[in-house]
Amino acid sequence: MNGAWAVFRRDTAGFFNQPVAYVVITAFLLICGWFFTSSLFLAGQADIRSFLASVPLVLVFFAPALTMRLLAEEWRNGTMELLVTLPLRDVEVVIGKYLAALGVFAVALALTGPYPVTVAALGPLDWGQALSGYLGVLLMGAAFLAIGLLASAVTNSQVVAFIVSFFLCFGLFLLGKVLPLVPPALVPVVEFLAVDTHFANLIKGVVDSRDVLYFLSIVAACLAGTVHVLQGRKWGR
Amino acid sequence: MDAIILAEGLCKRYGDVTAVDGVSFRINRGEVVGLLGPNGAGKTTTMKMLTCYMPPTGGRATLDGLDVVAEPLQVRARIGYLPENVPLYDEMGVHEYLEFIARVRRIPAARRAEAIRDIVRRCGLAAVVQKGVAELSKGYRQRLGLAQAMIHNPDVVILDEPTTGLDPNQIVEIRQLIRDLGREKTVILSTHILQEVEAVCDRVLIINEGRIIADGTPSQLHAEFQGAQELDLVVEGAAREALQAALDGLSGADRVTVAEAGGGALSAHVLSPKDADLRAAIFRLCVERGWVLLEMRRTLVSLEDIFRKLTRRDAA
Numbered sequence: 001m002n003g004a005w006a007v008f009r010r011d012t013a014g015f016f017n018q019p020v021a022y023v024v025i026t027a028f029l030l031i032c033g034w035f036f037t038s039s040l041f042l043a044g045q046a047d048i049r050s051f052l053a054s055v056p057l058v059l060v061f062f063a064p065a066l067t068m069r070l071l072a073e074e075w076r077n078g079t080m081e082l083l084v085t086l087p088l089r090d091v092e093v094v095i096g097k098y099l100a101a102l103g104v105f106a107v108a109l110a111l112t113g114p115y116p117v118t119v120a121a122l123g124p125l126d127w128g129q130a131l132s133g134y135l136g137v138l139l140m141g142a143a144f145l146a147i148g149l150l151a152s153a154v155t156n157s158q159v160v161a162f163i164v165s166f167f168l169c170f171g172l173f174l175l176g177k178v179l180p181l182v183p184p185a186l187v188p189v190v191e192f193l194a195v196d197t198h199f200a201n202l203i204k205g206v207v208d209s210r211d212v213l214y215f216l217s218i219v220a221a222c223l224a225g226t227v228h229v230l231q232g233r234k235w236g237r
Numbered sequence: 238m239d240a241i242i243l244a245e246g247l248c249k250r251y252g253d254v255t256a257v258d259g260v261s262f263r264i265n266r267g268e269v270v271g272l273l274g275p276n277g278a279g280k281t282t283t284m285k286m287l288t289c290y291m292p293p294t295g296g297r298a299t300l301d302g303l304d305v306v307a308e309p310l311q312v313r314a315r316i317g318y319l320p321e322n323v324p325l326y327d328e329m330g331v332h333e334y335l336e337f338i339a340r341v342r343r344i345p346a347a348r349r350a351e352a353i354r355d356i357v358r359r360c361g362l363a364a365v366v367q368k369g370v371a372e373l374s375k376g377y378r379q380r381l382g383l384a385q386a387m388i389h390n391p392d393v394v395i396l397d398e399p400t401t402g403l404d405p406n407q408i409v410e411i412r413q414l415i416r417d418l419g420r421e422k423t424v425i426l427s428t429h430i431l432q433e434v435e436a437v438c439d440r441v442l443i444i445n446e447g448r449i450i451a452d453g454t455p456s457q458l459h460a461e462f463q464g465a466q467e468l469d470l471v472v473e474g475a476a477r478e479a480l481q482a483a484l485d486g487l488s489g490a491d492r493v494t495v496a497e498a499g500g501g502a503l504s505a506h507v508l509s510p511k512d513a514d515l516r517a518a519i520f521r522l523c524v525e526r527g528w529v530l531l532e533m534r535r536t537l538v539s540l541e542d543i544f545r546k547l548t549r550r551d552a553a
Contacts, residue, residue: 078320081324085313
């Protein structure tokens with residue numbers, strides 16, 4: 001996994017050498033800040049639940065923006081040819097890049113740390129519930145970033161990568177919202193697939209291994225898919 | 238000599254298109270070998286198979302006995318590769334980029350700084366080492382590309398068209414670098430420029446339409462092709478074996494191929510050295526045996542001719 005470490009370092013530097021990371025983190029914080037302060041000042045609630053509950057919609061935009069260039073740009077610039085002829089396993093490339101994106105997201109999330117601290121200063125905060133909520137956000141981000149990386153592997157175009165991953169993430173997000181419209185026979189299936197169902201438990205403070213597994217299996221499936229696509233694309237040439 | 242790369246019947250098909258069609262060759266340790274041919278001849282595809290970028294659809298290739306399909310990681314670790322368009326990460330710094338490559342190439346942390354210093358000196362990058370990759374001129378990009386291919390001291394360096402797009406001074410500098418490199422390493426480079434091969438290569442493989450059509454040192458190829466002559470005949474009334482044997486028997490006939498020409502006639506192709514004019518002997522032979530000589534055409538071929546043929550297809 002030395003190779004994954006080298007790729008991780010390069011791509012993390014890539015995020016911070018270019019404006020990408022700063023723009024995305026700033027936008028993320030501005031939007032999250034709005035949700036947090038509006039519930040604090042307008043609704044008068046010293047609570048981070050409403051802030052956490054709004055994060056999924058932000059992530060639907062935020063995750064594809066982070067991952068869109070990771071592999072698509074390598075294909076477009078031809079650097080993929082060098083990358084895959086270095087003594088690196090495909091899986092090391094994928095994991096290194098994925099962790100770099102996850103790292104940027106973790107930084108963004110860590111920068112919302114003052115919110116729970118502020119709430120705790122104003123009144124009693126249920127730290128267990130807050131941590132469980134943060135875990136939910138982290139897991140959802142991990143799942144959306146894995147989807148984004150897969151989308152970035154299949155195309156040379158960052159725009160296509162963004163749109164494909166946006167629709168996949170938005171689709172998973174939307175499933176939870178359209179539940180009332182779904183035929184009763186399909187409700188259990190849609191409910192299981194929807195991000196909302198699993199996220200709702202975590203945000204309530206219930207850490208159920210089934211919900212954690214749901215997100216982790218999306219991550220695993222998408223990363224395995226990415227490795228597969230990478231192999232297929234170069235071997236099929 | 239000690240072979241480091243062996244290719245046996247290497248093929249690559251993309252759907253209906255055959256890019257490389259049963260190529261076999263051996264490359265000895267320490268040789269500088271040029272793959273010469275027009276664009277689309279299969280040079281790049283052959284290199285991509287040797288560097289494990291894509292697998293052959295037929296045949297096999299080994300490096301130091303390691304199969305490129307079965308043991309790609311070990312093969313890649315022993316190769317340095319510079320693709321044709323010199324892909325570099327523009328958002329990185331030169332030093333940062335070399336450090337990334339050194340890390341991926343598993344150069345131990347303790348030796349990394351030294352390896353980078355050494356390669357910067359050898360490739361003449363000292364003036365730009367603090368700059369960003371995006372700021373580099375074409376010549377420096379090429380040097381940086383060479384540096385990443387050589388930093389881990391590989392056994393084999395594979396360079397795809399290393400001098401395209403450079404100005405004459407830069408070409409001379411890069412060729413000098415390749416010659417220096419060739420003193421201790423095995424180098425395979427591709428080119429479509431005849432002079433380049435003569436300037437840097439010990440041996441040339443000429444590739445056209447996915448096949449190797451010539452293999453030898455530049456001077457051997459000159460001797461072999463320059464001034465050779467070809468005779469094309471059409472003969473009626475002869476048995477195929479008899480014609481083959483009779484033509485083989487002529488002194489000065491290096492290579493004879495006989496084929497059916499239709500209508501009971503046979504066509505023959507005779508290759509002979511420039512100074513051996515076989516036309517009179519062939520005429521007498523036919524008269525003697527009672528064969529009818531319908532056609533006889535002589536052409537002189539030279540290395541230049543082969544090249545003109547190749548480049549004409551290139552331009553089309």
